[in-house]
Amino acid sequence: MSDTTVQLEVFRYRPDNDGPTFQSYEVPYHDDWVVLDALNYVKNYIDGSLSFRWSCRMGVCGSCGMQVNGEPALTCAVFLRDHMPGPIRVEPLVNFPVERDLVVDSNGFMEKLDHVKPYLVREDETDDLDAEYLQTPIQLDRYKQFSMCINCMLCYAACPVIGRVDEFIGPAALALAQRYNLDSRDQGKQMRQDVIFQNEGIWECTFVGECSEVCPKHVDPAGAIQQAKLEGAYDYYKRLLTPWARRS
Amino acid sequence: MNEIPHDVLIIGAGGAGLRAAMAVVEANPDLSIGLVSKVYPMRSHTVSAEGGMAAVIKSNDAREHHIYDTISGSDWLADQDAVEIFVDEAPRELIQLEHWGCPWSREDSGHVAVRPFGGMQIERTWYAADKTGFHVLHALFQTSLQFSQITRYDEYFATTLLTAYGRCQGCVALELRTGELHVLRANAVIICTGGFGRVFPFTTNGSIKTGDGLALAYRAGVALKDMEFVQYHPTGLPGTGILITEASRGEGGILLNNQGRRYLQDYDLGEPLDVHDPRHPQNRAMELGPRDRLSQAFMHEQAAGRTFDGEYGDYVQLDVRHLGEDRINTRIPFVRELASNYAGIDPVAEPIPVRPVVHYTMGGIDTDVHGATPLPGLYAAGECACVSINGANRLGSNSLTELVVFGARAGRHAAAAVARQQLSDGPEIDRQVAAERDRVAELRARPAGGERVAVIRDGLTTAMEAGAGIFRDEDSLSACCATLRELEERVARISLDDSSPVYNTELISALEIDGMVDIAQALAHAALDRTESRGSHQRTDYAARDDANYLKHSMAYRTDGDPRIEYKDVVITRWPPAERVYGSTADKDGMPST
């Protein structure tokens, strides 16, 4: 506890008003406060009109991603103490349309998730619920890392390709596709590959790697994309060199 | 306002809501489903569940054991017919999740692995490391994307139910993006909005857990059942209230007071074994006792001055160091991440400071075993509902299982019911819609200078902690009820800083707090009227359990004044009430020795 304060410079935007501005707020400084605590202080006791999303405040619901001093971050995981003496600039995630203040439009992101068919595809006719599909810890380990994504969208804000190529499916969704492709229980890889490679965006990824840098869950989507590219190239040449082989 | 028709409307898209939606599709693929949620589905609080899900699958286990553990854990307040259904349907529901891609932790053989959990005599908790809820929610959500029958209304806040001809027929929902009100019509509505831990100041619950669905049902005349039973989880981080999962104790973690003593041995929870003893941790003993008993033990230690003094109140220590870095990393990696990020402690090297924190609300919307409420057309499932399988105290790892078992049951039952029903139109619906539009418009139009949402919220949570915390008595509860009454009047004077229609989150908060004060009154009055101690409801002025008068569910009905509290008998099938015995006085089956 202390009597000091810190200044927040918060991005404000209302679609029914004029263009965006920055508004400054003076909030109490606490050693163990995160940026989200400071935003909540503003909303609760200074200015109730500030809009932002949040829920779990423990880094797993993925709601509270924003730009903090220019870097995409979960505001529930960024401590004020690491940005003292301030001021601390809080903006909505870049690369997304801003709906209001710190709230971005995530519908495009949701459509991209949907695009990669992120669910187990099985050829079985019926679902026998008397026994689980077997999967060894080694098989689990192949895709586990890519299953840790919380859909916080920080990687989309960090990706320069997203900022130029609208149709790019993007880091999180491609990592999710890879998560299911690598799952030993899944039989839908070909279907998913068709979706991924129809899209030229994936080849525009130049392995900037910023998506993996900002990922709070160490999913490494950049790695997932390169692996997907490698497999795509392999499939392409295999098909080119063995035109007589039927695609499975 | 245009009306959008569906066959089944589901409010809330967490574990229960998503499971219910897919159950409707399975039951009848021709039905159209509207899935309304105030957040994107994967933000729902199911995501924060850590430890695991209970179901009998291993050969050393049996349904009788799971049933007995659940009933004794509930302090005999669970309905036993519901518990039997719950235990019987749990394994198939968990296998269904497995078939939907949930990355369960595995044995080398490829079979699903299980771990011990508090209050369970045999290890039966399936887990995905210590992010079980996260993986379950994402598996459910991602799987649901393939069903075109499900239309999602993401970031729509349901403000009221619509009822006509004695039947629930839909709801009014506010679209956050535009601020517009929409009328969503359906022959069946399933509420899956989660619990209401946010009426307390110190909780593991996310900000969204404001009990909105309970308020919807309560205002539509449905009783709220067993509202006085609030679970304190014994191990939350001081300050933030972030949950440190019970799996940390299931894996062998121990609790220490400021003298380094495993103090639980002093509270009828058995004798401690050395942490390197292969039999440690013992099921249903010591650190694997039930949550209510552990949280109460903390309060006694605190009163005796044997807790540590911290900036955010007193705490004890959760020590997992003896597990070693490898086991901590593979079994409870999230515990390490959370303790490092939010308490600045690396559990590999230091004990974690913990204290009891509000975690789960056993009470909720009164439903039967099909998830049906007494109001035709209205169903509820998950934490917002009270079937009841949890009674006076829920066992850890039963709640995620409850989501899918009763989510699926509610979905199937609603699907069968709508096939037989026609939407009844009528001026009554129009009148309700107009009244709701006026209510929201009036709130938005109030002149500045009224009450602030956050100040009301602070008043509410402070009153609840002071009056209806782990230990309660007549004085504390009466004072709480009086404060809540005042707060109800002040809620009507809330005014907003925010005039924009777009993402007016202050407006949503105002609507939430309105409902929270309502359901908090149901809680406080039910607690005041129950003059006994049972499970999580501990009255210092009535310290004993009183089966003669209170082997009953409390039923709170909304009135213009104080809630009206009635009682309903508990369903007892084969397990007559007995003493809850944990630790060494229980025999190896966990049943009390005679």
Next chain:
Amino acid sequence: MNRPLDRRLGWTWWTLKGSYFRIFLREATSAFILAEIVFFMLLIHKAGQDAESYLAYRDFLWHPLMVVFHLVALAFALWHTITFFLIAPSALPSQVAGRRIPAAFIIGQQFAGLAAVSLLVILWVAWVGAT
């Protein structure tokens, strides 16, 4: 009402942050490598012609400014190589035959491979020079 505000990074993304700029430079190294390949192709072409134009071209390559250019190109090429090696592990599947491959092993193998190829080239050049 205005539309939602567009805040895409756009074409000037590489000027916005140090880390972006370094990635941009990494990609830009390909221009130097391209130039070196063109010079090398020209050298082969000249070698196929008369000795006079070959020697003139060789002198041009030895011009101090060209030497500076070669050094800069070498630095960029090395930088690209090293950064490429360092990120390669995440681009490769994590398991071979059920065993996790440590990133350090993959990185080490690449450097070992580079060293081996470089050594062979040096030996070959030395052998050609000696005969």
